[in-house]
Amino acid sequence: MPETFRAMLTRLDEDGExxxxxxxxxxxxLSALIVKADKPILFERLRGFDLPAVGGLFWSRKRLARAxxxxxxxxGTRFMAGIGKTIEPVLVEDAxxxxxxxxxxxxxxxxxxxxxxxxxxxxxxxxxxxxxxRTPTGGVNAGVYRMMYRTRNEMGxxxxxxxxxxxxxxxxxEKKEALPISVSIGAHPIELLSAAFxxxxxxxxxxxAGGLHGAPVRLVRCRTADVPALADAEIVLxxxxxxxxxxxxxxxxxxxxxxxxxxxxNPVFTVKTITRRRDAILHVIQMPWDNAWLGAAxxxxxxxxxxxxxxxxxxxxxxxxxxxxxxxxxASIRKRAGGGKNALMAIxxxxxxxxxxxxxxxxxxxxPVQVEWARTFCxxxxxxxxxxxGAQGKHVDPSVRPWELPKGQLPMTAKMGIDATIPEGIxxxxxxxxxxxFVDEVKLDAYR
Numbered sequence: 001m002p003e004t005f006r007a008m009l010t011r012l013d014e015d016g017e018x019x020x021x022x023x024x025x026x027x028x029x030l031s032a033l034i035v036k037a038d039k040p041i042l043f044e045r046l047r048g049f050d051l052p053a054v055g056g057l058f059w060s061r062k063r064l065a066r067a068x069x070x071x072x073x074x075x076g077t078r079f080m081a082g083i084g085k086t087i088e089p090v091l092v093e094d095a096x097x098x099x100x101x102x103x104x105x106x107x108x109x110x111x112x113x114x115x116x117x118x119x120x121x122x123x124x125x126x127x128x129x130x131x132x133x134r135t136p137t138g139g140v141n142a143g144v145y146r147m148m149y150r151t152r153n154e155m156g157x158x159x160x161x162x163x164x165x166x167x168x169x170x171x172x173x174e175k176k177e178a179l180p181i182s183v184s185i186g187a188h189p190i191e192l193l194s195a196a197f198x199x200x201x202x203x204x205x206x207x208x209a210g211g212l213h214g215a216p217v218r219l220v221r222c223r224t225a226d227v228p229a230l231a232d233a234e235i236v237l238x239x240x241x242x243x244x245x246x247x248x249x250x251x252x253x254x255x256x257x258x259x260x261x262x263x264x265x266n267p268v269f270t271v272k273t274i275t276r277r278r279d280a281i282l283h284v285i286q287m288p289w290d291n292a293w294l295g296a297a298x299x300x301x302x303x304x305x306x307x308x309x310x311x312x313x314x315x316x317x318x319x320x321x322x323x324x325x326x327x328x329x330x331a332s333i334r335k336r337a338g339g340g341k342n343a344l345m346a347i348x349x350x351x352x353x354x355x356x357x358x359x360x361x362x363x364x365x366x367x368p369v370q371v372e373w374a375r376t377f378c379x380x381x382x383x384x385x386x387x388x389x390g391a392q393g394k395h396v397d398p399s400v401r402p403w404e405l406p407k408g409q410l411p412m413t414a415k416m417g418i419d420a421t422i423p424e425g426i427x428x429x430x431x432x433x434x435x436x437x438f439v440d441e442v443k444l445d446a447y448r
Contacts, residue, residue, distance in 0.1 A: 009054065079301035089219045095231035126185065145158050148250050193209075327354040333421070344386055
């Protein structure tokens with residue numbers, strides 16, 4: 001059986017990696033306390049609520065690695081290895097997440113301590129739900145989408161960018177049909193990473209999660225929606241996306257890019273049933289870094305994967321923190337003739353990547369001085385900078401001017417790649433780094 005969200009919390013707690021707050025906390029202060037803490041927080045008592053909450057689990061690369069139980073240096077490569085070892089999920093009859101069932105008039109989202117995350121947000125947000133929907137072939141698609149509280153049984157859902165769920169919703173909208181979905185809150189980080197991964201067509205994200213776990217993910221049939229949910233989650237929301245299109249206000253929202261996203265038009269999710277564990281814990285993903293570092297592992301894995309598919313010998317890959325761990329990528333490669341440009345074209349084909357730099361194998365991509373050295377001395381802008389116009393963009397990037405787009409329209413962006421490998425035709429000895437004379441023959445301590 002794969003590790004559950006609950007088991008992960010127990011492991012971290014036993015390792016001293018969880019800050020338990022036993023004193024009663026105003027739910028309005030969840031976000032502020034998560035940001036101020038030097039480790040994840042478990043809020044044991046929230047004023048006016050029966051449920052505890054936990055947040056800050058992925059606030060840094062180190063915290064994400066601890067939550068996964070993986071070495072910090074292997075986030076991207078571990079994830080990539082799991083992609084090739086998919087395991088089909090299993091459907092179970094009895095699930096911890098269905099110990100308590102509320103349906104119909106008993107559905108009330110205000111019973112959940114849904115927090116305000118940023119001071120200008122348009123409302124409280126659920127940020128850590130794995131959303132599942134059925135595909136036309138009967139498979140299951142999974143993704144992670146933020147949801148803004150609207151009423152006791154309605155939430156706005158963010159579908160402004162390209163995603164599998166958006167495509168499924170567009171198909172349902174053409175038929176003027178609602179789209180059944182489930183939202184599993186309290187998912188293990190492997191399920192969250194897998195759901196955020198843009199799996200190849202025909203590959204279910206939960207089969208990727210099974211490969212990463214080394215055991216099948218446990219699913220359960222929803223009580224009132226024709227779609228499964230995570231059997232070992234803490235809370236599940238069941239319902240449907242109404243066939244009204246991009247017609248209702250959603251936002252603003254403090255995005256993972258560290259800036260506020262503007263007010264948008266989005267579909268509405270009607271919640272028909274809420275199931276949960278008797279002692280359920282609400283998981284809060286806090287912007288920007290909880291979300292950004294989750295995206296980092298996925299992005300690095302995608303870059304490793306696509307470069308290898310392109311026949312590029314990869315040495316290392318890293319996303320940059322300044323790009324919210326997603327938009328800018330640095331890769332070091334063992335270069336063949338033309339390999340720098342080929343690598344750039346592969347990386348920039350990924351939907352989220354906006355800027356890419358490719359350097360030689362002997363450059364430490366985690367050292368900004370070395371990367372800047374390569375960019376300065378290996379690059380001629382007219383030969384080594386690639387610009388791609390009219391590529392897929394994201395609304396959270398203000399430079400795409402999303403406020404100018406009609407309702408539901410997708411943004412476009414320009415992408416840039418920099419080939420900072422040693423140019424073809426220049427002998428490598430021109431780039432030989434200085435080694436100081438007799439440096440290996442003397443020891444300073446001998447003269448003290």
